[in-house]
Amino acid sequence: MSKAVVQEMREGEVSVPLPKRTDARLVFIGRIRTPYATRKDCPRQAGEKSAPCRIEIDPQWQAALTGLEAGMTVQVLYWLHESRRDLVLQSRRSDGRVSGTFALRSPIRPNPIASSLVEVLDVEGSTLIVRGLDCIDGTPLLDVKPDRCPGR
Numbered sequence: 651m652s653k654a655v656v657q658e659m660r661e662g663e664v665s666v667p668l669p670k671r672t673d674a675r676l677v678f679i680g681r682i683r684t685p686y687a688t689r690k691d692c693p694r695q696a697g698e699k700s701a702p703c704r705i706e707i708d709p710q711w712q713a714a715l716t717g718l719e720a721g722m723t724v725q726v727l728y729w730l731h732e733s734r735r736d737l738v739l740q741s742r743r744s745d746g747r748v749s750g751t752f753a754l755r756s757p758i759r760p761n762p763i764a765s766s767l768v769e770v771l772d773v774e775g776s777t778l779i780v781r782g783l784d785c786i787d788g789t790p791l792l793d794v795k796p797d798r799c800p801g802r
Contacts (some may be wrong), residue, residue: 657734657758660741662748668736668760678790680707680776682728684783689732689757692784702771705778705791712776715794722770723797726783729790730762767797 659665683704686692693700705726707715718724737758741748751759768782778794 659737660743661746662739662741663737664680665734665736665737666738676729676792678708678729678792679711680705680791682706682726682783682785682787682789684785684789686786686789687782689786692786694784700782700784702779702781703714703768703783705794707776707778707794708790709776715738715773715776715778718770718773718778718794718796719772720742720772723767724770724778724780725793725795726766726768726780727795728764728766728785729792730757730759730785731790732766732786733757733759733762735760735762763792 671687684692685701685703699790702706735758738751739748740751740754740758757764764785766783768780770778770780772779
């Protein structure tokens with residue numbers, strides 16, 4: 651399903667071997683459709699000026715969208731399936747400074763889970779039209795959560 655992507659390392663970066671053990675079982679519940687074909691195409695920390703994107707929920711999860719509507723803010727959790735997972739020190743592309751992975755918002759992480767707060771523009775059946783995502787087309791979807799529960 652996912653393909654291993656070898657990305658070159660920048661000066662100062664350090665990688666570690668990945669553990670053979672796995673502890674969690676995640677279920678992808680859909681795919682994210684964006685106009686971004688590569689990581690370089692993606693906006694950095696997209697916001698309200700980013701392009702509209704489609705979150706396509708698998709049919710068996712469609713009922714879970716009940717109550718979501720245009721104008722809401724939702725948190726989208728997604729799996730960065732083409733990211734490296736082995737760097738503990740990373741060199742920032744912007745200035746070359748080296749920082750620990752946990753001090754950065756880089757997609758390169760031991761568990762490449764991303765989270766974005768996005769605005770729901772529309773709900774069309776099992777598809778959410780949103781603004782604010784910064785991932786490549788076809789990214790696997792993990793979860794969608796409202797920023798606030800209705801009525802609170």
